[in-house]
Amino acid sequence: MVERLVEKTGPAVQLDSGAQTKGEKTRERIMDVAYDSIVQKGFAATSIEELVEAAGITKSGFFYHFKDKNDLARQLFDRFLGEDEGIIETLETRARELSDDPLQSFLIFLNLYAQMMDDMETLHPGCMVASITYQERMFDADVRQMNVDYLLRMRERFTRWLGEIAESNPPRQEVDLSALADNLTGIVEGAIILSKALNDEGLMGRQTRLYRNHIKLLFGGKPSSS
Numbered sequence: 001m002v003e004r005l006v007e008k009t010g011p012a013v014q015l016d017s018g019a020q021t022k023g024e025k026t027r028e029r030i031m032d033v034a035y036d037s038i039v040q041k042g043f044a045a046t047s048i049e050e051l052v053e054a055a056g057i058t059k060s061g062f063f064y065h066f067k068d069k070n071d072l073a074r075q076l077f078d079r080f081l082g083e084d085e086g087i088i089e090t091l092e093t094r095a096r097e098l099s100d101d102p103l104q105s106f107l108i109f110l111n112l113y114a115q116m117m118d119d120m121e122t123l124h125p126g127c128m129v130a131s132i133t134y135q136e137r138m139f140d141a142d143v144r145q146m147n148v149d150y151l152l153r154m155r156e157r158f159t160r161w162l163g164e165i166a167e168s169n170p171p172r173q174e175v176d177l178s179a180l181a182d183n184l185t186g187i188v189e190g191a192i193i194l195s196k197a198l199n200d201e202g203l204m205g206r207q208t209r210l211y212r213n214h215i216k217l218l219f220g221g222k223p224s225s226s
Contacts, residue, residue: 027065030055031076039131043073043138070140073132077143080128081150088157091116102164103219110212117191117204127192155181169219180218187211 020028033054037046048069052059066072095109132139132147158181166177191204 023065026055026057026061030057030062030065031072031079034072034076035080035128038073038076039128043131043135070143073139074143074146077128077132077146081146085150085153087116088154092157092161101168102161103169103215106161106165107212107216110208110215114205114208114212117188117208118202127189130189130193151185154185157181158184165215165219171218172220173218175218184211 030051033051034046037050037054048059048062051072052062055062066075091109091112095105095112098108099105129147129150132143136144136147155178159178162177162180187207187210188204191207194207195201195203
């Protein structure tokens with residue numbers, strides 16, 4: 001998924017996962033089917049029976065790879081978060097390579113992120129962070145904590161970058177950098193929900209660009225005309 005989502009933002013990045021065994025391929029296929037089902041109709045409505053049928057395996061084959069449904073959720077969410085953070089890391093690395101200035105590199109990052117969002121609806125049918133948050137009673141404590149830890153890592157990542165920006169480009173008004181970092185995550189997660197509800201594939205990119213313009217205004221730039 002990472003390769004597909006970042007493909008249009010610049011030169012292809014090779015992410016070597018190594019040769020997979022037959023068992024590993026089966027496990028990945030089960031998780032692919034489970035991901036699509038969970039983000040489309042929810043965890044509770046996704047049954048082991050339908051996953052077994054869709055993946056073309058036996059029920060004993062499912063339990064060979066996963067102890068139970070919560071174990072599947074845990075492993076699936078771990079994979080999702082790894083891919084999601086891999087995307088962010090890739091885009092940040094590219095942006096910082098293109099500019100040493102923290103503000104400019106962050107604006108580049110947001111532009112790349114918005115470009116990726118333009119294709120998100122077809123490549124990324126939903127977000128497990130939102131799914132787990134809204135259905136938290138369906139998941140065990142480990143999965144819920146994974147969700148919290150991920151959101152805190154995103155806050156720390158963007159707060160650190162915004163702190164670099166504030167040092168060289170003091171904001172035009174007082175701002176809580178942690179809240180500004182959370183604002184980006186909130187926009188992304190909320191835009192996924194809105195775009196699906198309104199059937200508007202361009203909404204996520206537009207919302208990300210609005211945040212980009214807010215950053216430009218706050219730290220001394222001018223809003224984009226696009």
